[in-house]
Amino acid sequence: AEQAKNDHEVAAAKVRDLVTQLNGWRTQYYDQDAPTVEDHVYDETYRQLQDLEAAYPDLITPESPTQAVGGTPSGDLPKVPHPIPMLSMGDVFSLTELKDWAQRLEAGVDTPVAYNVELKIDGLSLSLVYEQGRLVQGSTRGNGRIGEDVTANVRTIASVPQTLPEPLDIEVRGECYMPKAAFATLNAQREADGAPTFANPRNAAAGSLRQLDSKVTASRQLDTFMYTVIDPERFGIATQHEALAFMARLGFATNPTAIVAEDLNTIDDYITAQTADRDSLAYGIDGIVVKVNDLALQEELGNTVKVPRWEIAYKFPAEIAKTVVRDIEWT
Numbered sequence: 127a128e129q130a131k132n133d134h135e136v137a138a139a140k141v142r143d144l145v146t147q148l149n150g151w152r153t154q155y156y157d158q159d160a161p162t163v164e165d166h167v168y169d170e171t172y173r174q175l176q177d178l179e180a181a182y183p184d185l186i187t188p189e190s191p192t193q194a195v196g197g198t199p200s201g202d203l204p205k206v207p208h209p210i211p212m213l214s215m216g217d218v219f220s221l222t223e224l225k226d227w228a229q230r231l232e233a234g235v236d237t238p239v240a241y242n243v244e245l246k247i248d249g250l251s252l253s254l255v256y257e258q259g260r261l262v263q264g265s266t267r268g269n270g271r272i273g274e275d276v277t278a279n280v281r282t283i284a285s286v287p288q289t290l291p292e293p294l295d296i297e298v299r300g301e302c303y304m305p306k307a308a309f310a311t312l313n314a315q316r317e318a319d320g321a322p323t324f325a326n327p328r329n330a331a332a333g334s335l336r337q338l339d340s341k342v343t344a345s346r347q348l349d350t351f352m353y354t355v356i357d358p359e360r361f362g363i364a365t366q367h368e369a370l371a372f373m374a375r376l377g378f379a380t381n382p383t384a385i386v387a388e389d390l391n392t393i394d395d396y397i398t399a400q401t402a403d404r405d406s407l408a409y410g411i412d413g414i415v416v417k418v419n420d421l422a423l424q425e426e427l428g429n430t431v432k433v434p435r436w437e438i439a440y441k442f443p444a445e446i447a448k449t450v451v452r453d454i455e456w457t
């Protein structure tokens with residue numbers, strides 16, 4: 127399993143390099159009409175990427191040139207600035223690393239730390255902005271500071287409220303995903319139509335949300351789980367767990383499995399239970415998100431340039447390497 131993990135990490139780095147290289151050549155070729163590389167070099171590199179993606183399907187991303195096939199998103203969706211950047215998060219790959227992260231964090235805090243533990247939904251980030259309780263904007267994360275305007279598209283998603291029960295000015299953020307069943311149906315249909323299929327539900331969700339034609343989005347049965355209230359103190363919300371309940375009361379879809387964990391053994395139990403349930407879930411998950419529950423403490427801990435210090439994603443071992451999650455005492 128150790129060797130498989132290393133192989134996977136080597137492959138992941140190689141895939142990233144190949145995607146960057148190929149997309150760079152594509153931009154020159156398509157946007158600047160100035161190919162800087164012979165076709166056979168491009169083709170050979172493209173085949174390398176295809177082989178790696180075939181060997182490690184979990185490394186396929188929407189940005190990969192192998193996913194740029196018919197019916198995919200158009201590059202010219204209007205851009206949307208995110209005054210509060212949409213951050214990503216740090217990853218850990220073992221319970222030991224998770225324990226180290228929590229202990230480092232707790233060493234800097236003089237009060238007991240409670241965590242809000244959530245499933246990490248395998249979709250793409252979504253921001254929803256409401257004015258006087260009416261949906262006025264939907265956008266993707268993009269690079270975190272500039273996203274794409276998908277307002278017309280999110281209006282077609284059943285779980286996105288068009289209006290709220292109160293006339294609030296509020297922004298909420300979450301994950302847009304395609305349920306596994308919808309993904310299977312979509313790919314069967316595309317197979318039948320001779321259209322290229324999507325590699326995984328996350329790519330299908332990205333390709334469906336980032337459409338210029340919202341009728342295409344409407345046909346794709348997307349769903350959402352919202353997990354962040356922006357400026358929660360404006361609504362008297364003090365913890366992440368309260369934020370989830372607040373959004374649920376407003377009519378947003380929130381994931382029902384979130385718990386507050388006072389200690390790391392509880393987190394361990396949650397990870398074990400959710401790992402066991404993973405295949406039976408109606409949607410894809412690629413890990414567990416552990417967040418400091420107290421929002422004031424989150425602020426105090428702050429963020430690094432790219433990721434918050436107050437949360438971490440525990441990523442499941444890649445599908446290829448089935449590792450046995452042992453019960454590790456958090457002593």
Ligand SMILES: NC(=O)c1c(N)nc(OC2CCCC2)nc1O[C@@H]1CCC[C@@H]1O
Nearest residue numbers: 213214215244245246247251301353415
């Ligand atoms: N995918 C998820 O289920 C998920 C989650 N449950 N909670 C968060 O918290 C945000 C808050 C600030 C930075 C991350 N992020 C999630 O997904 C992130 C968004 C961007 C990259 C990850 O997919």
